[in-house]
Amino acid sequence: MNENVCESLDAFLDSELDATELEVFQEHLAHCTRCPNAVEQQVGMDNALRTYAETILPRHHVPHVTLPEPPRMNFRSYMLTIAEISAVVLIGSAIWFALGRTAAQQKIAQVKAEQVAAPPSKKSTTEVVAPPSPDQKEFVEASAKLDSIRKKRFQLIKKRSEIFENLRSKRITLSQIEQLENSARDPVVALTVVKKLLGLPAESSIEKRIAGEPDREISNGEAHKLFVPLMIQRNRLAQMYDDNDPIVLQLDAELKAMRKELIETVREQGEVRNLKIDDQMIPLIVERNKYAAQFGERHPSVRALDHEIEVMKAELKRQIRENTVAAKNLETLSMKAGKDRFDVKSEARLEIENSIAALKMERSKLEANFGRSHPAVKRIDDEVQARQSQLKRQIQAEAPGKLTAIIKSFKREIVMVKNELAEAESEIERLKDVLLGEAERVRKVRHQEKLRHQD
Amino acid sequence: MDDLFIANQPPIYRFLLRLSGSVETASDLSQETLARGWQKREQLRDSAALRTWLLRIAHNTFCEYARQQKQHGERGWEPLEASTLACREASPGKLSSDQELGEQIWHAMGELPPRQSQVLHLRVVEQLKTHEIADVLGINAQAVRSNLSAARKNMRERLGDSVSKPSNPKAIG
Numbered sequence: 001m002n003e004n005v006c007e008s009l010d011a012f013l014d015s016e017l018d019a020t021e022l023e024v025f026q027e028h029l030a031h032c033t034r035c036p037n038a039v040e041q042q043v044g045m046d047n048a049l050r051t052y053a054e055t056i057l058p059r060h061h062v063p064h065v066t067l068p069e070p071p072r073m074n075f076r077s078y079m080l081t082i083a084e085i086s087a088v089v090l091i092g093s094a095i096w097f098a099l100g101r102t103a104a105q106q107k108i109a110q111v112k113a114e115q116v117a118a119p120p121s122k123k124s125t126t127e128v129v130a131p132p133s134p135d136q137k138e139f140v141e142a143s144a145k146l147d148s149i150r151k152k153r154f155q156l157i158k159k160r161s162e163i164f165e166n167l168r169s170k171r172i173t174l175s176q177i178e179q180l181e182n183s184a185r186d187p188v189v190a191l192t193v194v195k196k197l198l199g200l201p202a203e204s205s206i207e208k209r210i211a212g213e214p215d216r217e218i219s220n221g222e223a224h225k226l227f228v229p230l231m232i233q234r235n236r237l238a239q240m241y242d243d244n245d246p247i248v249l250q251l252d253a254e255l256k257a258m259r260k261e262l263i264e265t266v267r268e269q270g271e272v273r274n275l276k277i278d279d280q281m282i283p284l285i286v287e288r289n290k291y292a293a294q295f296g297e298r299h300p301s302v303r304a305l306d307h308e309i310e311v312m313k314a315e316l317k318r319q320i321r322e323n324t325v326a327a328k329n330l331e332t333l334s335m336k337a338g339k340d341r342f343d344v345k346s347e348a349r350l351e352i353e354n355s356i357a358a359l360k361m362e363r364s365k366l367e368a369n370f371g372r373s374h375p376a377v378k379r380i381d382d383e384v385q386a387r388q389s390q391l392k393r394q395i396q397a398e399a400p401g402k403l404t405a406i407i408k409s410f411k412r413e414i415v416m417v418k419n420e421l422a423e424a425e426s427e428i429e430r431l432k433d434v435l436l437g438e439a440e441r442v443r444k445v446r447h448q449e450k451l452r453h454q455d
Numbered sequence: 456m457d458d459l460f461i462a463n464q465p466p467i468y469r470f471l472l473r474l475s476g477s478v479e480t481a482s483d484l485s486q487e488t489l490a491r492g493w494q495k496r497e498q499l500r501d502s503a504a505l506r507t508w509l510l511r512i513a514h515n516t517f518c519e520y521a522r523q524q525k526q527h528g529e530r531g532w533e534p535l536e537a538s539t540l541a542c543r544e545a546s547p548g549k550l551s552s553d554q555e556l557g558e559q560i561w562h563a564m565g566e567l568p569p570r571q572s573q574v575l576h577l578r579v580v581e582q583l584k585t586h587e588i589a590d591v592l593g594i595n596a597q598a599v600r601s602n603l604s605a606a607r608k609n610m611r612e613r614l615g616d617s618v619s620k621p622s623n624p625k626a627i628g
Contacts, residue, residue, distance in 0.1 A: 010604045014578065016585065041611055045560055046579045052557020053580040058468040058482055157483070158490040 009035055013042055142445055146438045153431045160424040167417045174410050177403075191399040194406055230255060233357040240358060247361060281312045349398075352391045359384050460489055463506050466581055467513045473576045474517045476565065484520060488513040507583065510591045514573075563613050564606075571606035574599055 005028040011017050012025050029036055177194050234251040241248060288305040295302065363380040370376065467488050471481040492509050499508055564572045570592075577588045588599045 010600070010607060013607070014585065014603070038611065042607060045556075045610060045614060048554070048556040049560045049564075049579050050557070050582075052554045052561055053469055055554065056469050056472065057465050058485060154486055154490070157487055158494070161487055161491055162494070 006032065006035055009038055013039065013046075142438060142442045146435070146442055149431060149435050149438060153428060153435060156424060156428045156431065160421065160428060163417060163421045163424055167414065167421055170410065170414050170417060174407070174414060177407055177410065191403050194403060230258070232354065233361065236354045236358055237361060247365065281309060281316075284309055284312070349391060349394050352387055352394060356384055356387045356391065359387065459502070459505055460493060460509075463509050464489065466506060467509055469580060470510055470576065471513055471517060473564070473572065473580075474514070474569075475520075480520070484513065484516050488516050491516065504587075506581070507587045507590055510577070510581070510583075511593075514591055514593070560610070560614060563610060566613075567606055567609055570594075571602050571609065574602040575606040575610070578603055 005025060008017060008021060008025050008028075012022070017025060029039070230251065234248060234255060237245065237251065238248045284305060288302060288309065291299060291302045291305065359380050363377055363384070366374060366377050366380065464485060468481055468485040471484045471488070472478065475481050475484065488509060492512050495512075499505065564575060567575070573592060574588055577583045577591060583591065585596050585599050585603075588603075589596045592599070
């Protein structure tokens with residue numbers, strides 16, 4: 001038990017004991033043979049260390065001195081002071097009269113005689129401010145120079161720390177990119193993550209999907225996702241065969257139906273929202289009319305309801321307008337599908353994808369006519385597989401090039417920042433030398449000044 | 456705010472002198488600490504915690520500096536003797552017996568393991584609380600307590616005989 005209480009010594013010294021523990025420890029102090037000595041020693045050491053540490057100051061530290069305010073005088077002390085001054089003046093005058101004016105006059109005459117007898121002196125009797133000695137002047141100049149250099153150096157150190165921060169953040173990002181480059185299995189994924197890290201926009205639809213960004217401005221679920229590839233296929237087949245080819249026509253019909261469906265979906269979505277507003281608005285109108293019939297058109301409640309209905313109507317109009325714009329956008333989108341608007345991939349990739357689509361169409365046509373086991377169908381299957389692997393290679397080949405380019409540009413930036421840092425550091429070093437030289441000069445001048453004063 | 460920063464220069468300098476043992480390094484790093492603090496002053500939510508916050512920046516600045524020195528293979532700081540002499544130059548005048556003892560303790564603290572000496576410095580000289588010390592050094596409160604206890608024990612063993620009578624026995628902590 002006793003040993004346990006002894007262990008609370010540090011907590012006691014740090015004032016970290018609660019009331020109960022403190023009471024127990026104080027009681028323990030009265031009986032323990034070691035703890036009182038330890039407390040005494042520690043307190044003595046702490047105080048001595050603190051006293052000494054307070055004298056450690058930076059070389060050029062200027063302490064902030066706050067002058068104590070003069071004591072405020074109250075009326076009584078003010079009157080007392082006046083009385084004291086008056087008393088002193090009165091006593092002084094009385095003594096002067098008592099001694100007689102003659103003594104004073106004799107003294108004045110003596111002084112005058114001395115002044116006449118003495119040769120005219122260049123120095124006046126009043127104190128004249130001596131012009132600064134060359135040493136003092138040099139000292140002031142050197143101090144000013146020292147101050148300006150010190151300020152410049154301080155600014156440079158600040159700049160250096162900013163550059164250093166910049167460099168550090170760039171290095172961190174670069175190491176992250178390099179780590180990603182080494183560890184990522186799929187270069188496309190690595191590129192996407194890197195782009196997200198650097199705040200660059202995702203280019204391809206694959207990147208966008210990985211980055212979790214929406215693919216298109218208007219998204220209408222699965223139907224829309226199917227619509228665009230189908231349109232691409234249709235255009236490709238139309239180029240290869242003819243617009244009047246039965247497959248193209250079939251696709252046209254499918255696309256038409258799909259487009260209709262999409263537009264309907266958009267409208268329906270809008271209508272659902274409109275309906276919600278309608279649901280709220282109709283009871284309001286009914287209520288408003290009820291109030292109007294009961295209290296008149298000018299009643300405040302009727303007016304408030306009118307205002308609310310107006311707001312709802314405006315909202316409804318806005319939604320209708322929005323839906324119309326969305327539907328129009330969708331139509332424009334479908335018209336332009338397969339052209340530049342969706343060329344988010346490279347030309348080579350698009351080419352391969354289109355050829356795969358064409359092959360698949362051809363395959364389905366052959367399969368319908370001759371069956372799945374026909375050698376022509378199998379040949380097309382092999383061809384499709386080969387094209388697909390080619391596509392994969394193409395995608396993977398594009399990613400590392402971009403990644404390397406990003407890393408290269410980043411490394412270039414880092415080299416530039418490093419150079420900047422080196423310049424700042426060399427400037428700081430140079431200034432440090434100048435500063436030391438100037439400080440030495442100031443010290444020398446100060447020393448000479450001190451010697452001169454001692455003389 | 457400007458005045459508050461300048462008023463905190465001595466504690467930062469003292470702490471950096473304790474960490475580095477060199478007057479020049481402490482002087483440079485304290486300037487850098489103040490500059491960094493000034494740049495990041497918007498991050499400080501509670502102005503009452505300015506000193507602790509600046510001491511933490513000082514500690515980080517020193518760690519960064521020490522790392523750089525290690526990378527360049529240079530010796531980071533001068534021996535403690537030189538620094539203490541320089542300190543005395545900075546504060547001329549005859550040292551009282553209390554100050555002599557203080558100087559002796561200051562020297563002895565330099566021989567402690569770094570973490571112990573840092574904790575003891577922050578507790579005794581800067582009078583920080585346990586959680587504040589933990590904040591400054593980036594360690595937990597338990598580590599602060601154990602280091603402080605070990606440091607005190609070490610110091611009592613080394614200097615026990617030198618401290619015969621405390622100058623102010625009532626003042627604790």
